[in-house]
Amino acid sequence: MRLARLLPLMMSVALAVPVIAHAADQYVPLQQRMSPEEFKAAGLDKLSPDELKNLDGWLSGHAKVTTKMVDQAGKPVFYPSSEKAGPIQAHVQGSFTGFSGHGEFTLDNGQVWKQADTARISCLTSNNPKVTIRRSLMGNWMMAVDGCNDTTSVVRTK
Structure with a gap:
């Protein structure tokens, strides 16, 4: 077709x-x-x-898009300079069993991330698993945890 x-x-x-x-x-x-x-x-x-x-x-x-941030020249800014745009790698502190739809995750680097969607994803229970958080094509953050076969959308709270 x-x-x-x-x-x-x-x-x-x-x-x-x-x-x-x-x-x-x-x-x-x-x-x-x-x-x-x-x-x-x-x-x-x-x-x-x-x-x-x-x-x-x-x-x-x-076709209409609202740009929330612009630089001094008026051009769109997709990643604020104070926020790292690349992938973040750390470890979840404590036990991780999956995504509950409202979970909050404290990382060993001091950052705290909250699940932005309501997806419920069961994963193998693990202690202090490695986590990778990266930007998606649409600009939101996606969290992947070692030992879990799925990702979820997250927002940084701290």
């Missing part, structure tokens, strides 16, 4: 739309925002007129 193969491309376009669209209140169709060369290079020339219309319709409703 041609449209299914273009899904990653469409998602890339959807994420790029806010940058391209400057702050316009009205949606501008892709063909008007892209040069013919860019349009063809993105493979959008292979879409039927109806498929292109549907893509434009979807993008018009999903």
Whole structure:
């Protein structure tokens, strides 16, 4: 199915739309925002007129992004300079049995993280297991604990 193969491309376009669209209140169709060369290079020339219309319709409703932090020049800041953006590796203090949907985890580096989702994930009980916390593509933090086959979204509380 041609449209299914273009899904990653469409998602890339959807994420790029806010940058391209400057702050316009009205949606501008892709063909008007892209040069013919860019349009063809993105493979959008292979879409039927109806498929292109549907893509434009979807993008018009999903193209707005609110940036909460900007630098002095007004450009978006995705990682505050005071917060480490790379992976964090430490050990959970004490016994770990899994994610309860509301757990709070104190690490041996002094940080405290709280589960941000309500996922209940059972894991083998372990004492002071190694933990890796890293940013996902969407910007939230994901916690992985050695001996547990799943990850969960977390927020730092301390």
